Amino acid sequence: MGTVHARALDPMPMQGPELGVQADDIDLPEPETEAKQEVLENKDVVVQRVHVDGLGRTKEDILTYEIAGVFKAKNLIDVMKKSHEARQKLLRLGIFRKVEVVIDTSQGPDALPNGLDVTFEVKELRRMTGSYNTMVGNNEGSMVLGLKLPNVLGRAEKLTFQFSYGTKETSYGLSFFKPQPGHFERNFSINAYKVTGQFPWSSLRETDRGISTEVSFPVWWTNHTLKWEGVWRELGCLARTASFAVREESGHSLKSSLSHAMVIDTRNSTILPRKGALLKINQELAGYTGGDVSYLKEDFEIQLNRRLPWDSILSGSLWGGMLLPIGEKPTSIADRFYLGGPTSVRGFSMYSIGPQSEGDYLGGEAYWAGGVHLYTPLPFRPGRGGFGDLFRTHFFLNAGNLCNLNYGEGPKAHLKKLAECIRWSYGAGIVLRLGNIARLELNYCIPMGVQSGDRICDGVQFGAGIRFL
């Protein structure tokens, strides 16, 4: 990473007694170079030119925003620092495979004595990259083909296509991403997709075909996303034995929704954070832009992490959400909330809490869940500083509730409903961080407050998740 060459410094003077002796003998030009070297180290410099070598299809105007900072540098250390920042920015665009920085003294007729040229030697990514994966799941195998066209129009736009052909389902997704030049965080994307999901806990199969557009932008230290989504949803029973309540939900619907998400994330890592906090608020309004599904959905997620002595961390999280149908139509099984599983309320089976019919879980219109964790390093700390740091042991206490709201009872009644028959669980286990995207947990759980109809997982529970309580 980050090899910054400063060529001007290469012919460093050997400072020593002999050199001093020689210096007495030599004539004018020599002290001048000596003087120049001194200038570079201590005095002001001017960045006269910035070259970017190795550009093919990338448009130059987008790069000027990224490297503009380099011109503002006033001394050599600053030049190196700014160049390094510019290099990071260039790499973040996701259009270069390699970026190297060369700083040299200015050459040519208009070269100033304290002028510097900075050269970024870049290597663009290929026009198209592909990937091929095979996945094996429960009773299902699939082949995933991915195509990525980075820098499609020369301004860091990205076109990705993913196609998955499975023994049971095929899905695909096409996405176009465009950042605003100079502000990579402000970006815009369009997606078109078809996804099929099977939800055995509800005996439900859902096929979604949709398009969505979204705009992301930072405001102060928060990150916002505005999104419009139009989805044609097809629900069906997974088996003939599905309960009638699920059968009644079968068929087609069209959802058109506007949503807004706000995220504040000061954590140092998303999977096993040591410090920092996360606040996520999401709201979705469906039905005002067309379609035949109308509701207002609100949900939030809070996580706080505190460092304790002996490398242990205390972490607390709270989730909650509410779904309000608008108009006569009741909410759809596909929109409601689900709770339970190895990464939410542990000790309960996947999404197996709350309203159900003949063993098929129907989800709820309101929920909350909270958890307190004490993370500690592995006992005796094997593999410290390396592999062992991917693991943590944890002790946890989870609680939550999920229910339906019959509107008309008033907010007090709703709160009371959410406060009674709380499901909770406690236990301990081992957490493994998988890259920076997911984690695996192996826990011993003791579920409490089990209500009739809930499916529990008493004892050892294993699970993987991206989002966790």
Place this chain on the structure above:
Amino acid sequence: MMHRVEGNRSLGKAAVAPSNTAVYEKSVVLNSTLPAIQSCKCSDVAHVMSRYMVLYINVRVSLANVCLRKSLHMLSTAAEPWPENATLYQPLSEEQILLSDNASSLAVQTYLRMCNLPVRVSCRANAEFMSPSGKVPFIHVGNQVVSELGPIVQFTRAKGHSLSEGLDDVQRAEMKAYMELVNNMLLTAELYIQWCDDTTATEVSRPRYSSPYSWPLNHILAYQKQWEVRRKMNAVGWGGKSLEQVYEDVSQCCQALSQRLGTQLYFFNKQPTELDALVYGHIFTIITTQLTNNELAERVQNFSNLLSFCKRIDQTYFGKPDESSASSRHSKGPSL
């Protein structure tokens, strides 16, 4: 509790499965006899029907073992009485249902009335997608879901209700053969007129079929359905037919039915059977439904004994001894 439910479900499946296989086998036979029916003159229809029957009996014998075993199995589940809350599901009757679905639904309702089994009719926009076979109507009885007339007849027989008990083997085979004739000619003709005749599809079928959905899903679903039916028509060899040929087929089918019925009260003497329910469902719906033109209804109206047959069943099973059954298809009680 849970365990018992599971047990019943699997029995329910077993009860429905053999009829499905039987229907499949029969249609194979039928396809080979259909050209014969089409090519012959009306006067030969009865002769064709007898040939048809012989073929059917052969199939039936080959399936006899399976059926026998299954029906014994079914009988053991017959203990449960017909529940009060039995419900029949069909598309929205005012704005959505199409001629063919309405006919099939009426046939099932008539059959259940003939069996004296009360059923509540529930109209759902997604009835087609709720049905396990993707076809309407279907009934929800206890915790079992059964769709289409054939399986429903089997199902009620397993519950101890049957209209064709009194028939001997030959008569029963004859009945089945005529039922297949109605399904293969009248029902297919209805589907053809609905979806393959461009005027009807544009003015009636597509707007009605897609009425519960919002733009642009309404167009997607309507064209998807049309495409699906057209593909099915090509598969059964109706793709190349003209509208006139289809009307002619309807006439021939009605001719065969009319000849078989003659001056009898019902197709088999004085007792109604599922065949009567099926014929009534289709003929009555055809003559009472307004399409873009009246050609289909006029073809059927040429057969006066079929018309009086329909009138008789309508009065007997949907007549109004009391006022409430004017909207009668919703009444719970028997109306004999």
